[in-house]
Amino acid sequence: LLVALLALGCYATKHLAGIHIRNRKLAHIPTPPSDNLLQGHIPTLNRAKKVNKFLDVFIEWTAQYGATFLIFLGKNPMFFTSDPPILEWISSDLDNFRKAKHLPNREIDGQIITGYKSVLSAKGVQWAMKRRALTRFFAKSNTANLFDMSKENLNGYILNYWKVAVGKGKQLDLHDLLGVTFAGTIRTFGLQDLLTPEIIADYANELLEGIKRNEVASLNFFQDLVTKKKTISNLVKTARSEIKEVVIEKIEQFDCNYDEPAKDNLLEHLIQANHQMLTVGKTPAKVIKVVENVVNDIMTIMLVTDNLTKQLCALFMFLDTNSVAQERMFTELREVETRNLGDLTKLVYTEQCLLEAMRMGPALTRGTRFYKVPKEGEHADTFAGFKLNGVKSSIKVLFSQYVQHMNPKYWPNPETFNPDRWAPNQAQPIQFSYIPFWAGPRTCLAKHVSMMLMKLTLSMIAANFEVTQDFGKEDRPRLDQNIAPLKILGVVKCFIRPR
Numbered sequence: 001l002l003v004a005l006l007a008l009g010c011y012a013t014k015h016l017a018g019i020h021i022r023n024r025k026l027a028h029i030p031t032p033p034s035d036n037l038l039q040g041h042i043p044t045l046n047r048a049k050k051v052n053k054f055l056d057v058f059i060e061w062t063a064q065y066g067a068t069f070l071i072f073l074g075k076n077p078m079f080f081t082s083d084p085p086i087l088e089w090i091s092s093d094l095d096n097f098r099k100a101k102h103l104p105n106r107e108i109d110g111q112i113i114t115g116y117k118s119v120l121s122a123k124g125v126q127w128a129m130k131r132r133a134l135t136r137f138f139a140k141s142n143t144a145n146l147f148d149m150s151k152e153n154l155n156g157y158i159l160n161y162w163k164v165a166v167g168k169g170k171q172l173d174l175h176d177l178l179g180v181t182f183a184g185t186i187r188t189f190g191l192q193d194l195l196t197p198e199i200i201a202d203y204a205n206e207l208l209e210g211i212k213r214n215e216v217a218s219l220n221f222f223q224d225l226v227t228k229k230k231t232i233s234n235l236v237k238t239a240r241s242e243i244k245e246v247v248i249e250k251i252e253q254f255d256c257n258y259d260e261p262a263k264d265n266l267l268e269h270l271i272q273a274n275h276q277m278l279t280v281g282k283t284p285a286k287v288i289k290v291v292e293n294v295v296n297d298i299m300t301i302m303l304v305t306d307n308l309t310k311q312l313c314a315l316f317m318f319l320d321t322n323s324v325a326q327e328r329m330f331t332e333l334r335e336v337e338t339r340n341l342g343d344l345t346k347l348v349y350t351e352q353c354l355l356e357a358m359r360m361g362p363a364l365t366r367g368t369r370f371y372k373v374p375k376e377g378e379h380a381d382t383f384a385g386f387k388l389n390g391v392k393s394s395i396k397v398l399f400s401q402y403v404q405h406m407n408p409k410y411w412p413n414p415e416t417f418n419p420d421r422w423a424p425n426q427a428q429p430i431q432f433s434y435i436p437f438w439a440g441p442r443t444c445l446a447k448h449v450s451m452m453l454m455k456l457t458l459s460m461i462a463a464n465f466e467v468t469q470d471f472g473k474e475d476r477p478r479l480d481q482n483i484a485p486l487k488i489l490g491v492v493k494c495f496i497r498p499r
Contacts, residue, residue: 019075025389026077030069032061040072052489054481055365058403068384078396079371079383082404084432086384090369090397091432091440097369097397098123105211105303105485111236113207114303115296119273119445131445133273137189137266138445143452145263146189147341150453153188157181157197158460162496169497171470174316175488177496178309178457179205185453186305190265191298193246195239203239204306208487239302240295247271247294251287266301270294303485304446307363308453310486314361315353317477317492318417320469325419329353333462344455352422354454358436359405360417361479363486366400367438401435402479410434468495 019037035043048057058080061069067083081087090097099121106114106121114121122130136142161184162177179201187194195203250267261268274293319326329350336346372394374380381388383395406414410433411421420426437444444450461467470493471477477490 022075022077022391023072025391026070029386030065032065032069032071034072038074040074040076042073049482052478052481055400055402056481058398058400059406062403062407068386070386076396077392078398080398080400081384082399082407083384084430087399087404087432087435088439090399091438091442094441096372096374098372100368100370105207105300112240112296113236114300115292117293118296118300120300120304129276130273133276134269134445137261137263137269138449140448142263143448144341146449147344147452147456149188149264150185150456151338153185154181154453154457154460157184158457158464162461162465163498166465166496166498169495171493171495174467174492174494174496175309175313176201178312179306181457182305182308182453183302186266186301190262190267191246191301193249194243194298199239200302201306201309203235204303204309206235207303208306208483208485211483211485236299240299243295243298244291247291247298251290267294267298270297273297307486308450308457310488311354311357311361311363311450312454312457313477313488313492314479314486315357316467316469316494317471317488318357318360319353320471320476322417322419325353325417329419329458330462333459336459338456338459341452344452344459347455347459348424349419350455350458351451352419354451355422355436356417356419359411359421359434360415361486362401362405362436363444364438364484365402365479365481365486366398366484368399369397371395371397401438402481404433404435407433464499466497466499469493470495 023037032041032044034040045054045057048054061071061080062082068079068081068086071078071080081090101116103121106112106116106118116122117126119127119130119134158181161180165172165177180197183200183204184197186200187197194200247267251271261272271290271294274290274297319329332347332349336343338344338347371383373383373388373392375393381390383397388395405411408414410430432439437447472493475490477488477492480487480489
């Protein structure tokens with residue numbers, strides 16, 4: 001026992017000495033005070049997470065220590081940056097800034113979710129080929145084609161599903177109504193044989209809870225990582241199995257003729273993109289890979305579609321603080337008849353409200369990259385001009401769209417919902433101070449389609465319903481700062497009645 005204790009003491013001493021030496025090598029880099037030598041800033045971040053202030057901590061640190069600073073997660077140093085030129089560098093240099101391999105949306109507890117070769121997670125040549133193939137579907141030039149389909153489908157959901165749910169007038173959770181509406185809309189794009197809209201909405205919500213549990217646990221040494229593991233696994237297995245059957249049937253219909261996918265059929269574009277990504281030839285092994293990759297892409301798209309639900313819920317959450325803006329937006333929506341895509345351009349103030357909602361509640365609140373530290377050249381052994389003194393060959397870099405959008409340096413009174421920031425006579429924001437769709441080569445493919453769907457949905461809601469927020473003082477909905485994808489804490493209660 002004595003020998004074991006001595007060995008443990010020697011290991012602890014050596015470990016702490018190593019941390020101390022590392023800290024001395026990096027002492028010239030701005031760093032907030034840490035809680036202790038062993039854990040670094042982990043206790044501070046855990047306390048912030050418990051009160052839903054995780055991102056607020058980085059807002060405070062940015063104000064005190066500058067646009068780029070260092071924190072420590074245990075023995076591991078990590079940079080945080082909100083410097084626009086560095087963010088531009090991160091967005092464009094895909095070779096030296098790599099996404100983390102293991103993220104909760106890709107796999108949870110051994111269950112594949114969106115996988116590692118989806119349209120969001122694929123790397124290198126595979127990613128470039130897949131993105132090139134899908135660009136044609138999501139291109140601005142194809143949005144007019146998708147508008148007609150979306151309008152017909154949304155009209156069905158809002159005139160039928162909503163009216164049944166609302167009746168003569170009822171207090172409802174807006175999130176539930178929008179979740180089913182957008183899940184149903186995405187099925188229009190050649191995905192109509194997949195899961196029901198209700199199942200898709202449930203899948204997205206349950207998966208976000210799973211992602212949140214894993215993200216919260218990532219900063220705890222003794223956190224139970226398998227809470228509700230079976231629920232998530234069974235839900236995902238069912239979803240993947242049913243989607244797989246539809247994909248196999250569509251591939252058989254294609255009969256290896258992947259050159260001309262229908263303009264309005266997302267499933268056909270996904271099959272073509274994944275077919276091109278792999279080697280030429282129709283072998284059993286290749287078909288299996290194509291099927292799995294297409295399933296991963298569809299799982300990803302269902303999660304991304306759910307962002308639209310969260311985004312419009314955030315809009316109504318923020319509009320509740322500015323009744324003048326809400327009245328003005330609804331007045332415009334009812335005055336403009338959206339018969340075609342061109343009519344959406346007349347919704348100028350509505351777009352201003354959406355842009356402001358995406359500032360205060362971006363679809364992705366934060367992101368990370370791993371920076372491969374150069375060994376030679378002008379930037380050898382440095383990051384953002386800071387010398388690393390050989391401490392790490394690869395270092396984690398955290399950035400936050402939310403922190404960037406709430407920085408008073410770029411946004412006066414950032415906590416105020418003010419759509420007039422986006423008025424035509426106002427100056428454009430500084431590049432990379434506003435990044436709701438991210439930027440660079442990995443900018444959101446579906447940003448044009450997303451804006452079209454949100455405007456069209458708001459137009460149809462305004463034409464058919466009166467919506468009044470009914471938030472209590474004690475349980476107002478708010479942004480969840482403990483998870484990277486946009487998520488609303490609380491119920492978005494609204495009293496909705498037919499017009």
